[in-house]
Amino acid sequence: MKKYLIYIGLVLLGVIIGKFLLSTSFSEENNHEHANTKDAKTEFWTCSMHPQIRQTEPGDCPICGMDLIPAEAGEGGLSPNQFKMTKNAIALANVQTLVVGGGENQNSDVSLSGKIVENEELNTIQASYFSGRIESLKVSFTGEQVSKGQLLATIYAPDLVKAQQELLTASSLKESQPSLYKAVRSKLKLWKLSENQINQIEKSKKVKENFPVYATVSGTVLEKMVEVGDYVKQGQGLFKMANLNSVWANFDVYENQISLFKIGQTIHVKSKAYNGETVKAKVSFIDPVVDPITRVIKLRVNLLNKNQKFKPGMFVTGKVESISKDKKESIVIPASSVLWTGKRSIVYVKVKKEDPIFEMREVILGNKTGDNYVILKGVSEGDEVVTNGTFTIDASAQLQGKKSMMNHSKIIQEVISVPEEFKKQLQTSYNSYIVVKDALVESNKLKANDGARDFNSNLNKVNMSLLNDDKAHKKWMELIKILKSSGKKIETVQTIEEQRTQFKILSDHLILAVEVFGIRETTYKQYCPMANSDKGAYWLSKEKQVLNPYFGDKMLKCGEVKQVINH
Structure with missing residues (x-):
């Protein structure tokens, strides 16, 4: 009996020891798996406005101070674009x-802006047919309606007085001579x-000193x-008259639209003055010369105006329907979608309907x-194109080190010759930019605000009409929009x-402007490899000495001179 009790005790002891060992092993395995799972699911935190920020724990964004949010998973596998x-x-x-x-955005109608002007073919100058002094005017203001044969003025004409005396003398000798x-x-x-x-002069036998001038046409003064x-000479104009029963509507057509129009084409003309009432008219003239300042041509239509609804100087709009002849030109996108860099045009496309993933095209x-x-190439039917916030999308791409308008390829800038007056005006904006740069060096936000305000004010004063060269005008139009925005x-x-x-962003585009057009002094293009989250950034300086605007006194001397720009 005692022997059996010993066996039972040993069995129970073995069960207890085995259970302890198994429990320990299972616990260690669980802990190991839990640790691996935790490592595999390490969470990153980012900023909603600055997605380049990635931290392993929550906190504040080092750029804007906003609360960081969990970064969304699945960002791998994206292409460079x-x-x-x-x-x-x-x-x-x-x-x-x-x-x-295939939607409403594919409407191929073209809208034009224009202005009503008088029909020059019906304009006349009421001239004086003899020299003399204006004694009286019977038409006292512009806009007055005049009928043919109406008395306009009286003129004292010494030569006409002399001719009347000759008539009276000759009339007494008409039988003999x-x-x-x-x-x-x-x-x-x-x-x-x-x-x-x-006959009246001859019959009255009296010389008229003040001779009347009558209207030869009807019209509006x-x-x-x-x-x-006033003393006037023979043939000198007294009044400019217009027949407003017919007027012209002159529309502005840009160079890239010229091929869309032809003589005889129907245009629907509309004025806000009459609740959108539309009048059909035909294109009667297309100017063969492009205006060197505005870079447009004039397209003209004739409008019947018997009720004189259309007044010279009135703004009108014109619409031409279904002008596209090429069925392949079926993809149309808003102009706000397009960004330009040199000769290239780019857009951003949302590549996945459910995810906010964008691609540069x-x-x-x-x-x-x-x-x-x-769009002739680059976008297909069904693509989802960014129409608003394009600039912000591009800026985000730059900050993430992705291909963007400014860095998707190496851009070699061609120097374009411009008038010295344009360089002088660009120089004024450059001086305001330097104020912003110096303020950031000092980490002075308010001073940077003031400098940016002056920069935009001076930028608005730059006279684009000085750029008679088409290439210069186009390049400046590409740059000024982003300069103003930043x-x-x-x-x-x-x-x-x-x-x-x-x-x-402001520096990138001002550098392009200075490289292309030049300013009236030497400037230094400087670079810091640690700025822009270690992706590098450029700026301009009046001095060769490097003072870093991206870090201020934290890393004041970080950077180097990359180029001396001196046109």
């Missing part, structure tokens, strides 16, 4: 998209005196060219139709970190 934004960033930037192809009599009457007719007027007491543009561009953001953002982010 693609990048992902957070939903919060998209909402804050008011990013809007449009699926292209008929040829002299006939010559004197013909002389008066050359001064536009009628047979009735000549556009300009009064003389005043009482280089496109070939066709004609501009109203506020839309026809300058405005420096003026309005909340933190100096945000100012420095926008300063990089």
Whole structure:
């Protein structure tokens, strides 16, 4: 009995020891698996406005101070042209998209802006047919309606007084010297005196000192060219008259639209003055010369205007329907979708409907139709194109080190010769930019605000009409939009970190402007490899000494001179 008790005790002891060992092993395995799972699911935190920020724990964004949010998984596997934004960033930037192809956006109508002017073919100058002094004017203001034969003015004409005396003398000798009599009457007719007027002078035997001037046409007085007491010469204009029963509508057509129009084409003309009432008219003339300042040509239509609804100077719009002849030109996107860099045009496409992943696409543009561009290559039917917030999308791509408008390829800038006056005006904006740069060196946000405000103000004073060269004009139009946008953001953002982010974009484009057009002094293009989250950033300086605007006194001397720009 005692022997059996010993066996039972040993069995129970073995069970207890085995259970303990198994429990320990299972616990260690569980802990090991839990640790692996935790490592595998290490969470990253990012900023909704600055997605390049990635931290392993929550906190504040080092750039703008906003609370960090969990970064979304699945960002791997993107191509160099693609990048992902957070939903919060998209909402804050008011990013809007449009699926292209086969929708209402494919409307090929072209809208034009124009102005009513008088029909020059019906304009006349009421001239004086003899020299003399204006004694009285019977038409006292412009806009007055005048009928043919109406008295316009009286003129004291010494030569006409002398000719009337000759008529009276010749009339007494007309029997003996008929040829002299006939010559004197013909002389008066050359001064536009009628047979009735000549007979009246001869019958009354009195010389008129102040001779009347009658309207030769009916119309509206556009300009009064003389005043009482003025001396006029024979043939000098007294009044400019217009027949407003027919007027012209002159529309502006840009160079890339010229091929869309032809003589005889129907245009629907509309004025806001009459609740959108539309009048159909035909194209009667297309100017063969492009205006060197505005870079447009004039397209003209004739409008019947018997009720004189259309007034010279009135703004009108014109619409031409279904102008596209090429069925392949079926993809149309809003002009707001397109960004330009040199000769390239790019757009951003949302590549996945459910995810905020964007891709940069280089496109070939066709004609501009109203506020839309026809796309010849680069976008297909069904693509979802960014239509609003394009600049913000591109800036985000730059900050993430992805291909963007400014860095998707190496751009070699061609120097374009421009007038010295344009360089002088660009120099003024450059001086304001230096104020912004110095303020960021000092980490002085308010001073940077003021400098950015002056920068935009001076930028608005740059006279684009000085750029007679088409290439120069196009390049400046590409740059000024982004210069104004980034300058405005420096003026309005909340933190100096945000100012420095926008300063990089401002610097990139001002550097292009200075390289292409030149300014009136030497400037230094400087570079810091650690700025822009270690992706590097450039800026301009008046001095060779490096003072870093991206870090201020934290890394004041970080950087080097990359180029001396001296046109």
